Amino acid sequence: MVAIAARGLTKIFDDVVAVDDVDLEIKPGEFLVVLGPTGCGKSTLLRLLAGFEEPTSGTVTFDGVPVAEIEPRERDIAVVFQNYALYPHLTVAQNIGFPLRATAAPAADIGARVAAVARNVGIADLLSRYPEHLSGGQRQRVAMARALVRQPAVFLLDEPLSNVDAGARAALRGEIVALARRLAVTTIYVTHDQTEAMSMADRIAVLRLGVLQQVGPPVDVYADPDTLFVAAFLGMPRTSLLEAAVYAQDGGVVLDLGSQVLELPPGDPRTARLAEHHTERVTLVLRALPLQERDMSVRGTVCAVENLGHELLAHVDVGGVPSVRLDAPVAPSRAVAQSTPYGFYPAYDLVDAPPTGEVMVRIPVPVQVRIGDDLDVGVGLTDLLLFDRAGRRIRFDPV
Known part of the structure; x- marks a missing residue:
């Protein structure tokens, strides 16, 4: 060896x-x-x-x-x-x-x-x-x-x-x-x-x-x-990338997704850590979520359903804003790659990221959903992966 x-x-x-x-x-x-x-x-x-x-x-x-x-x-x-x-x-x-x-x-x-x-x-x-x-x-x-x-x-x-x-x-x-x-x-x-x-x-x-x-x-x-690239590239089904803004107010923290907000549980040490990023714009990464009640939720409309046999995969439009362009045709120059080694812009190779504002939801059979249905999607603190504008991970686990 x-x-x-x-x-x-x-x-x-x-x-x-x-x-x-x-x-x-x-x-x-x-x-x-x-x-x-x-x-x-x-x-x-x-x-x-x-x-x-x-x-x-x-x-x-x-x-x-x-x-x-x-x-x-x-x-x-x-x-x-x-x-x-x-x-x-x-x-x-x-x-x-x-x-x-x-x-x-x-x-x-x-x-x-x-x-x-x-x-x-x-x-x-x-x-x-x-x-x-x-x-x-x-x-x-x-x-x-x-x-x-x-x-x-x-x-x-x-x-x-x-x-x-x-x-x-x-x-x-x-x-x-x-x-x-x-x-x-x-x-x-x-x-x-x-x-x-x-x-x-x-x-x-x-x-x-x-x-x-x-x-x-x-x-x-x-x-x-x-x-951000690792989070987006690794994930089956495909990973959701949403623009968000962090706001600390009244002892709590919210993630503003544009059309709706995620209110983080007050009193949790992780919430306090995230408050340090007040007013920062971040990328929220959500991998496919199970259909269940969690600490927070977002509401959206089912726009597509994939039947995988053992489960359904629902594409839920929550009205979010995509965090990165997916159609940039040219790779960054060497100078850009050196100054921003995480390669956040352009994200031309994140070709498997979902369309604007979608969250992927796993739904067990025999539960049925149809295109056009409204759906509440539970989101837990452990589901949140946040990244700064350079594509670097924002860690808010308690010390």
């Missing part, structure tokens, strides 16, 4: 900053997922960590040794890409064994290792087939087996399941994690899919515009986001 560390890692292509001053540590045997939208620098970061790209500045070390000082063949890295890149004229067994034949390993050893890794990834019965006769999921298993047959110390996966159908993707997620655990290999997995990240990672590293936003266990990153 190998420990990987990046310090001040930056990569600039002409005038594009692909990776911007990233500090990251990956523990031996850890399964780290790099998560972010398309074009945020995930694949570039992966190549830098592997030593495939030379950084503009900063360093990468394997067990304390700069990766640039380690010969490529001695880095003991295996990579699986989005495209399977299988040799069409070779059988599955020959594809898997190709890395071993390239090192002139004994034929008997090659056969035994190919059979063993094929059993591990569930393709032992496909060894005599050619790639053209395999499904997408089977081809990806072959690509994984070919990478793992060398018994690497570092396993890198770059969007490996993007070309796999949904059913196979769900099965492969668990298999990849189980295999990495069984082999005790340090694994870095790149994806834009938050479901993959949440279900597979020991830790998630969230990237935006080349800037590392937050690193931590999935449950912590989801429940306690440091930035």
